[in-house]
Amino acid sequence: MTTTTPGQRTEAKISVQDVRKTFDLKNEEFVALERVNLDISDNEFVTVVGPSGCGKSTLMNILAGLDETTAGHALVDGTEVSGPGPERGVIFQQYALFPWLTVRKNVEFGLKVAGYAKAERRERAEHFIKLVGLEQFADALPKMLSGGMKQRCAIARAYAVDPSILLMDEPFGALDALTRVRLQEQLLETWSREKRTVVFITHDVDEAVFLANRVVVMAARPGRIYDVIDIDLPYPRTEEVRLSPEFAELRNRIWTSVYHQTPGTAADASATARA
Ligand SMILES: Nc1ncnc2c1ncn2[C@@H]1O[C@H](COP(=O)(O)OP(=O)(O)OP(=O)(O)O)[C@@H](O)[C@H]1O
Numbered sequence: 654m655t656t657t658t659p660g661q662r663t664e665a666k667i668s669v670q671d672v673r674k675t676f677d678l679k680n681e682e683f684v685a686l687e688r689v690n691l692d693i694s695d696n697e698f699v700t701v702v703g704p705s706g707c708g709k710s711t712l713m714n715i716l717a718g719l720d721e722t723t724a725g726h727a728l729v730d731g732t733e734v735s736g737p738g739p740e741r742g743v744i745f746q747q748y749a750l751f752p753w754l755t756v757r758k759n760v761e762f763g764l765k766v767a768g769y770a771k772a773e774r775r776e777r778a779e780h781f782i783k784l785v786g787l788e789q790f791a792d793a794l795p796k797m798l799s800g801g802m803k804q805r806c807a808i809a810r811a812y813a814v815d816p817s818i819l820l821m822d823e824p825f826g827a828l829d830a831l832t833r834v835r836l837q838e839q840l841l842e843t844w845s846r847e848k849r850t851v852v853f854i855t856h857d858v859d860e861a862v863f864l865a866n867r868v869v870v871m872a873a874r875p876g877r878i879y880d881v882i883d884i885d886l887p888y889p890r891t892e893e894v895r896l897s898p899e900f901a902e903l904r905n906r907i908w909t910s911v912y913h914q915t916p917g918t919a920a921d922a923s924a925t926a927r928a
Pocket residue numbers: 676677683685703704705706707708709710711712746876
């Protein structure tokens with residue numbers, strides 16, 4: 654049940670205000686998220702890391718409008734999230750392609766839902782299929798694609814509807830190292846060219862640092878924000894940046910924050926982010 658009091662007015666693109674999420678288990682209430690506060694600015698790239706089960710996907714599902722808060726508020730552009738919307742492109746932890754549709758039709762599907770006319774659908778699908786390097790496979794069915802290609806198709810489908818927000822749940826998790834690095838670079842390139850607000854969940858601390866303006870570290874039992882770290886590294890994030898001592902220092906700090914968490918502490922103050 655969502656609370657009836659409205660969320661606070663905010664300039665933030667995404668505003669998570671005192672969110673609590675519980676699931677009813679047999680005889681008890683399981684607290685998946687507790688007192689989560691986070692403001693994300695327009696065009697910001699935020700990555701979220703944390704141990705398995707700390708509520709990352711739960712938070713993303715709430716932002717995507719696929720699940721409701723038990724208490725507190727999730728706002729996008731100052732309006733309470735009440736369901737999915739075309740301004741939010743979602744890439745799920747598991748590739749969510751329609752197996753009976755070709756790459757092209759999968760990409761066109763979202764455009765159809767968003768109300769694009771047929772000719773424009775085809776043109777946009779073509780453009781984004783090319784962007785992710787799948788033009789040779791436009792007429793292939795998902796079962797003919799590798800994991801990395803399926804994921805690139807899901808990315809093309811999300812990008813094609815031109816959402817101002819991308820919600821990505823471990824999108825590169827199942828990929829080999831080389832494909833992963835290529836897709837990271839491609840994502841940053843697209844993000845810098847056509848600015849978007851990105852919330853990107855990952856298990857990979859290197860990936861979290863490499864991509865983000867800000868890294869949110871979550872903790873489990875209850876799922877909460879544990880730390881928020883600004884990544885003041887320059888873009889474009891080149892190989893040089895990746896190999897710099899500053900990068901190593903941030904990675905080590907975040908690694909410690911994720912894997913050596915002190916039980917029961919929360920970083921509520923620092924989590925209520927800068928506007
Ligand atoms: N529908 C549900 N019913 C009951 N419990 C749930 C439900 N969805 C999630 N949970 C529980 O909430 C907690 C957070 O789950 P969530 O999927 O958000 O974790 P996560 O941080 O995304 O983990 P991972 O890194 O493994 O993907 C887990 O303990 C999970 O078992």
